[in-house]
Amino acid sequence: MNAPARTLSGADGLKRLSVATPDQPLRLDSGRTLENVEIAYETWGELNADKSNVVIVCHALTGDQFAASPNPVTGRPAWWDLVVGPGLPVDTDRFFVICSNVLGGCMGSTGPASRKPDGTYWGTDFPVITIADMVRAQIALLDRLGIENVFLAIGGSIGGMQVLEWTVQARDRVFAAIPIAVAARQSAQNIGFYETGRQAIMADPNWRNGNYLAEGVRPERGLAVARMAAHITYVSESALKRKFDRRLQDRTTKTFGFDADFQIESYLRHQGQTFVDRFDANSYLYITRAMDYFDIAAEHGGVLGNAFKGLHTRFCVFSFSTDWHYAPEENRQIVRALNAAGCETSYVNIETDKGHDAFFVEEPEFWAGLRGFIDAAAGARGLPKRSAT
């Protein structure tokens, strides 16, 4: 698989819906509008008669809509098939699960790798978007699908930002929300890491001021470096030590050169190289920028609690003890604001050495918490509490 540039409604087999047209454009936080927007999405399970069993799964920075089934374009397995599926915490036997590729993404939704109506690539002509814009597009998608209310919105990292934004923007259309490993505002440290990644991409001669798709090249080196730097923040120091420590890669002595002597170097290089095969460099710029701009409190008079005041949504926030990308303390700030706003709130900090990416991997305590909260919320919503099977 190569360059993920796709035409509108291309013949790539991805399921899409038009959520904005010249008659009904998508108005963005930047003040600009998008007149043609398509959102690519996947669904699992059956919508029930009163449309009360809808679950929105929000994907993370480099994810896509294939949460619970393999991606037919990249051939990669589902990214959350430990959590979403039959009999799993997000139970597709009971719930109608929707996951869409974010606005600005590169798995079929309109973004910098899409073509404009005139046939040229958007590239960096694409307007800078925000998390709120992404959620606006998702709400428009649900409107097109004829769905009013969401039983549960769930997601980690930037997916968690979208979950928070969903509850604020759609207000009481969201019954329950699970933001995972997230913050209500992007920290200076994270802005710094993502800026480093963006600079790596833009320093690649093949970036061509964002016009690489038209010129038939790709800034693979820069994108790989961006991924390598970011990936370090997704894992904990203790896990790196456990998995790699200072062990050498396929050799017994140091080479006194700049080859990948250490296993950690080889691992990060592999992470970078596999990433460029499936991700668009400009999408990476736009989505990380949207994360930088995320600050819910700033849009509510500087008081985070004000954003949630009066919400009837029930929340369960999860953090991971060794996450330094979105540390437990940042998650706790959300919890405190929710409590201050009087929202029904639970918070679980999972003890693990798996760092930020813990929500993707085996973590039984996390799954047990998810299952308990979701089942209880299902009961309160009048949905089956356990799978019939």
Add this chain to the structure above:
Amino acid sequence: MTATTAPGIRRADHIAISQFINHGDLVLDVGCGDGQLMELLQHDRGARTRGLEVEQTGVNRCVAKGLAVVQGNADDDLPVYPDDAFDVAILSKTIQELARPKFVLDELSRIARRVIVSFRNYGHWRVRTALLTTGRIPNLGHDVGWWSDGARRPCTARDMAELAEQAGLAIAAATAVSGKPVNGRSLGRLNWTAEELVFVLERKVKR
């Protein structure tokens, strides 16, 4: 939220506390453990509950039961709650294990209109006679030694009344865990006869 099943095991102090909870009260249980008291209050009293618990196993059990519980500790997490956020705040057998009981009581009386505390009474006659005859503080419950980490603060009914006074609170009701409620004037007798006590505390100065 409503618990659908009746709780199994019922602690005597939980039952004693529950008689002071009114239907529809919004209750904060500080140190809620695995949520037994919250289930009881939802099921028997129709209360709405929130919990605060420091241990992950307790938090997970609560969340798995559908209870709204925040992982955190009283010393750090209470100051963020707004004034009068709750009808009732409860410290069930928790206050003698806190690092800063006065601070926590001050905070709870700010965020809740009533504070209910249950605690072991070291003024009980058996404790007094044991101290007199053995010369040692009697080992109530599961204390492993006065020097151990997290050991309880041995206090009596009168000591607790003094703390309430310091926090600007009045004892609106008091009861031995297995007895009938009495008013604050019978404190002397309770201090002799009750092994475990429940105090209902209210602000002296109404806001």
